[in-house]
């Protein structure tokens with residue numbers, strides 16, 4: 001390594017040690033965030049090193065991250081994107097590609113999804129002039145079932161796109177079997193569940209495509225970022241084209257002429273030999289990332305198992321600490337799953353003697369951060385009021401979530417002492433209010 005660089009990175013390590021001295025936890029004063037980035041010395045060094053390289057667009061770190069991340073899932077391809085929402089947009093838009101010929105989704109086709117969750121699991125359906133078909137979820141897994149999905153399949157159903165709720169897998173093997181039986185595509189929104197398994201197999205590996213978010217709240221972070229994963233080389237080519245302006249060329253960043261026919265194609269009405277770099281086979285986007293993000297991602301990836309274990313440990317301590325408490329529905333993992341939890345969900349029972357609002361206010365007053373299960377029932381939001389969609393069955397549990405559910409943190413920066421304070425606070429509140 002260059003001497004100046006080695007010295008600089010040594011200083012960065014020193015700076016990190018001084019700047020990040022942990023302060024003592026003071027109950028009721030130290031904010032206990034529901035989620036956040038967990039960044040260490042190596043992450044800071046990785047970012048500075050990337051800055052020194054001055055590879056400011058996507059480059060070698062991006063390519064390396066995509067390879068290593070795909071390998072982590074034992075899938076063939078991973079494509080970085082600028083967010084999890086963009087990953088979802090790309091995944092669903094890929095299913096509309098003319099390259100899929102008869103299997104291509106066309107305007108008016110239906111995609112089954114759940115009503116309670118994050119909006120950008122659903123938005124790509126509408127953004128592609130497709131029709132979401134909403135099914136309800138179960139409590140206390142906060143996921144839907146294969147039976148509910150089966151009941152929603154109609155003559156125009158072409159795909160299923162569902163998120164693993166708060167890291168808790170939906171019964172993805174059964175859903176994948178159902179999809180195969182009916183010739184439907186399956187997209188797993190794995191944004192909140194990296195590291196979770198269902199029947200011993202990682203979530204994100206069952207569907208035709210799966211997506212990840214690297215926003216700081218998530219299991220791994222790049223600041224902003226996301227990823228689309230697939231085992232299908234055909235779908236991967238479509239994802240790459242859509243991500244990179246819709247172009248047909250599949251050269252890696254900085255590469256030329258990977259196909260060895262850069263000036264040898266005939267496409268559409270273009271002159272023969274028109275530069276392949278500027279031939280567009282999709283109406284695409286630019287949803288790429290930078291090498292600085294990928295460098296941070298590579299550094300974070302080394303800690304995936306450690307992060308997952310910490311999330312599991314915190315979740316279990318909350319679950320055991322709150323067990324048996326009246327007035328609250330506690331979360332349960334989906335049978336046959338091992339979740340890498342995103343958060344700890346709590347639902348206030350109708351006869352609890354207290355409301356969600358009151359409990360949330362109490363926790364916030366003690367600096368215990370809370371969040372809702374994102375949008376709750378999406379169909380109740382103004383954005384969807386004039387959109388075409390179909391609802392199958394009642395959305396009773398989605399409404400319960402909208403009115404009575406919230407979550408608190410399990411992310412790795414929360415210590416045992418902090419988790420115990422969260423448990424004690426909830427216990428104190430319930431004892432006082434009932």
Ligand SMILES: Cc1ncc(COP(=O)(O)O)c(C=O)c1O
Nearest residue numbers: 083084085118163191213214215
């Ligand atoms: C299930 C789910 N899907 C998609 C997203 C969107 O990810 P991003 O914020 O990176 O766009 C989120 C965000 O938290 C999410 O929870």
